Amino acid sequence: MSILKKTNIVGEVDAVLINNDASVDLTSGRVDQATVTYGGFVGDAHFGLTRESCVRVAQQYNEGTEIRNVRQISILSVEEMQGIAETMEIPELKPEWVGANLSIWGIPKLTELPPSARLIFDGGASLVVDMENGPCKYPGDIVEKFHPGHGRRFTAAAMGRRGITAWVEREGIIKNGAKVTLHIPPQRLYEV
Numbered sequence: 001m002s003i004l005k006k007t008n009i010v011g012e013v014d015a016v017l018i019n020n021d022a023s024v025d026l027t028s029g030r031v032d033q034a035t036v037t038y039g040g041f042v043g044d045a046h047f048g049l050t051r052e053s054c055v056r057v058a059q060q061y062n063e064g065t066e067i068r069n070v071r072q073i074s075i076l077s078v079e080e081m082q083g084i085a086e087t088m089e090i091p092e093l094k095p096e097w098v099g100a101n102l103s104i105w106g107i108p109k110l111t112e113l114p115p116s117a118r119l120i121f122d123g124g125a126s127l128v129v130d131m132e133n134g135p136c137k138y139p140g141d142i143v144e145k146f147h148p149g150h151g152r153r154f155t156a157a158a159m160g161r162r163g164i165t166a167w168v169e170r171e172g173i174i175k176n177g178a179k180v181t182l183h184i185p186p187q188r189l190y191e192v
Contacts, residue, residue, distance in 0.1 A: 004118060009182040011106035013121070014078050015095055016176055019045045026099035026138050033175040034101070036125040038168050040072030041101055047072065056134075069167065070130040075102045075119070076163035077110035087157035090147045097146070098139035098154075100163065102174070107182055111161050118183040124172030135162040 017028035022045035034041040039048050051069040053061040061067060076095050081103070085093040095103040104110065104119075117129040135158035144151025 004116075004183045004185055007182045007184060009107055011104045011180045011182070013102060013174060013176055013178045013180060014105050015100075015103040016174055017095055017101050017103070018043050019099055019101075021045060022099075025142065027142055028096050028099050028101065030096065033123075033173055036127075036168055036174055037171050040069070040168060041174075044072075044101060046074070046101075070128075071165040072168060073101045073127060073166045074099060074133055074163060075104060075110065075127070075166055076100045077107065077161070078103055078105035079108075080111060080161040080163065084154070084157045084161055088143070088147075088150050088153040090143070090150050093143065097142040098158075098162075104180060107180070111163055113164055113182070114185060114187060116185045118169065119166065120170075120181050120183060121172060121174050122179045123174055124170065125168065125174050126170035126172070127166040128169045130165045130167055132160075133162045133165050135159055 016031050016034050018031050018034065018041055019026065019028040020043050040046055048069050050066050051071065053063055053065040053067050057067065076098065081093045081095065085091065111132055113129045115129055115131055119127045135155045137155055140151035140154030143154055
């Protein structure tokens with residue numbers, strides 16, 4: 001019996017992006033397609049089966065500890081980005097400015113997708129949602145270059161709308177305009 005449920009929710013890739021040098025800054029550049037392997041998007045700064053731990057998992061590991069890379073890919077919602085831009089009072093918020101790898105439209109409440117949900121693309125690739133990508137100040141620094149006086153608003157405006165991180169379950173190709181179908185696991189609330 002399959003535990004994952006295929007939904008009727010089908011989105012579309014708005015943009016495929018790669019950051020090939022994170023030491024410069026977090027901005028990514030648009031490409032026509034990404035080759036997706038078990039390490040992530042080939043050529044992207046977050047590519048790899050493992051990574052050094054960072055502030056995201058500071059309560060679990062000392063910074064710099066080698067861990068499994070479940071933050072291979074950053075995915076944003078076009079609709080949520082428009083909402084963030086409106087809150088920031090700027091005309092647009094480009095996915096390049098926040099270091100995204102994918103910008104997708106048509107999947108409601110993308111940032112709220114549960115861990116282990118699958119995004120299955122018509123090019124064969126399948127991505128597994130790790131978790132919500134919490135907002136930080138660095139995208140605001142980039143926004144500030146394009147909209148002076150507004151960058152500091154990013155963190156608060158993006159709360160609950162910053163998108164998700166994901167890792168590769170199945171290799172393939174993801175192209176601009178590709179269709180993506182949402183598959184979700186059973187939903188339960190685990191209370192502590």
